[in-house]
Amino acid sequence: MKIGVVATGVANLASVEASFQRLGMETRLLRGLNEVATCTHLVLPGVGAFAAGMASLEQSGLDGALRDWVSGGRPLLAVCLGMQLLFDGSEESQGVAGLGILPGIVRAFPSSVRSPHFGWNRVGESGGWLAPDHYYFAHSYRAEDAPPGWESAWSAHGGLFVAAVRQGAVVACQFHPELSGQAGSRLIRSWMEAAGGC
Amino acid sequence: MLTRRILPCLDIDGGRVVKGVRFQDLRDCGNPADRAAEYQESGADEIVFLDVSATIEAREASLETVSRVRRRLSIPLTVGGGVREAGDAERLLAAGADKVSVNSAAVARPELVSEIAERFGRQCAVVAIDARRNGPGWDVLVKGGREATGLEAGDWAAEAENRGAGEILLTSWDRDGTGAGYDLELIRVVAGRVRVPVIASGGARTASHMAEAIQAGADAVLAASVFHERNATVWEVKRELASHGIEVRL
Numbered sequence: 363m364k365i366g367v368v369a370t371g372v373a374n375l376a377s378v379e380a381s382f383q384r385l386g387m388e389t390r391l392l393r394g395l396n397e398v399a400t401c402t403h404l405v406l407p408g409v410g411a412f413a414a415g416m417a418s419l420e421q422s423g424l425d426g427a428l429r430d431w432v433s434g435g436r437p438l439l440a441v442c443l444g445m446q447l448l449f450d451g452s453e454e455s456q457g458v459a460g461l462g463i464l465p466g467i468v469r470a471f472p473s474s475v476r477s478p479h480f481g482w483n484r485v486g487e488s489g490g491w492l493a494p495d496h497y498y499f500a501h502s503y504r505a506e507d508a509p510p511g512w513e514s515a516w517s518a519h520g521g522l523f524v525a526a527v528r529q530g531a532v533v534a535c536q537f538h539p540e541l542s543g544q545a546g547s548r549l550i551r552s553w554m555e556a557a558g559g560c
Numbered sequence: 561m562l563t564r565r566i567l568p569c570l571d572i573d574g575g576r577v578v579k580g581v582r583f584q585d586l587r588d589c590g591n592p593a594d595r596a597a598e599y600q601e602s603g604a605d606e607i608v609f610l611d612v613s614a615t616i617e618a619r620e621a622s623l624e625t626v627s628r629v630r631r632r633l634s635i636p637l638t639v640g641g642g643v644r645e646a647g648d649a650e651r652l653l654a655a656g657a658d659k660v661s662v663n664s665a666a667v668a669r670p671e672l673v674s675e676i677a678e679r680f681g682r683q684c685a686v687v688a689i690d691a692r693r694n695g696p697g698w699d700v701l702v703k704g705g706r707e708a709t710g711l712e713a714g715d716w717a718a719e720a721e722n723r724g725a726g727e728i729l730l731t732s733w734d735r736d737g738t739g740a741g742y743d744l745e746l747i748r749v750v751a752g753r754v755r756v757p758v759i760a761s762g763g764a765r766t767a768s769h770m771a772e773a774i775q776a777g778a779d780a781v782l783a784a785s786v787f788h789e790r791n792a793t794v795w796e797v798k799r800e801l802a803s804h805g806i807e808v809r810l
Binding site: 371374375376377380381383384409410411414443473476477478479480481482483484496498499500501502518519538540541542543544546547 | 561562563564565600605627630631633634635636637653654655656657658678679680681682683684726727755756757779780809
């Protein structure tokens with residue numbers, strides 16, 4: 363089993379890698395296409411701006427590789443901006459196409475609430491694949507509609523938004539499992555197990 | 561519903577935890593990795609490190625401390641102190657920080673906030689403001705509280721937000737380390753000027769102080785002495801906040 367962490371920038375990668383190490387699993391940072399083939403699991407983390415994240419994926423050719431990876435149903439964990447990049451686009455970077463794996467556009471929170479949405483928020487029932495608990499969020503944009511054909515879990519900040527979605531071995535979460543204490547570790551472990559790891 | 565956060569803060573110097581009163585008279589408060597892990601166990605929502613090291617050697621030790629602590633922490637870690645350029649932020653993030661806090665250097669060169677936000681994302685950019693009461697307002701202090709800038713705290717918070725700050729870490733110099741409670745007026749004024757979350761700091765001794773700060777508009781409360789001296793655990797504080805009707809993660 364080889365877990366590849368897609369490096370779209372430098373921020374927060376140490377936390378992502380540490381979260382796997384605490385579960386006794388090693389990760390490797392992927393900066394280009396050639397290492398993807400050797401991986402069994404991919405993590406698409408991501409913090410920062412939508413346009414910069416997409417530019418980094420396109421530059422390394424990982425955008426196409428990720429689309430193929432997901433259409434083949436292979437194990438992917440997309441986190442925060444990583445989840446947003448799966449959509450068609452974002453209000454944050456208008457005119458920039460996302461990966462188009464999930465339909466729709468992610469949008470900014472309404473002006474009635476503080477933004478970024480920072481901290482631990484409750485995620486409700488998902489149908490069993492994600493434990494209802496508090497998870498740690500740090501973001502200014504979010505999806506308001508669940509993609510058809512995907513299981514979804516919801517949270518609320520100025521109205522409901524999509525906290526996480528799953529289809530088979532592909533899991534995308536708006537919160538940071540690597541920073542969500544035991545609840546986050548449980549999600550990472552269950553993703554690994556469901557995806558045939560460990 | 562989004563819960564209010566409790567943030568134990570560890571001032572670190574050369575790999576040790578220290579704490580002073582009004583930024584002076586530092587005394588040793590233990591090993592940072594052990595302290596951070598202890599606070600995580602008792603329910604801390606995030607950990608904040610402020611590196612108060614004065615020498616390059618001590619700063620290197622602090623960087624090692626960050627990576628040691630990261631291996632044990634499964635909650636967010638913010639690190640501040642001595643960040644003067646985006647490269648400093650990058651080193652801290654690579655060592656394991658999730659957010660980087662800037663203070664004096666951002667006052668001297670506000671573009672620093674935008675540089676960090678553009679390169680690493682707004683959620684990485686925390687602007688720390690040390691504020692001292694001056695008549696009806698508050699002066700922004702820099703260099704560990706030793707130098708007044710003539711900037712008004714609310715104005716600087718608003719500018720920092722415009723430049724890309726994702727959070728404001730607001731410390732009352734007057735209250736720091738005194739246990740007299742947060743400066744609630746300061747919190748009200750600054751939280752009213754920005755849309756990003758405000759972390760209240762300086763003066764906490766009891767859970768009631770923290771409840772007051774939250775009611776005044778703080779999204780999160782930071783405290784050091786109250787936890788270092790074991791006056792209360794994070795869990796005890798959260799239980800009491802919950803009894804005031806404040807949403808917390810228990």
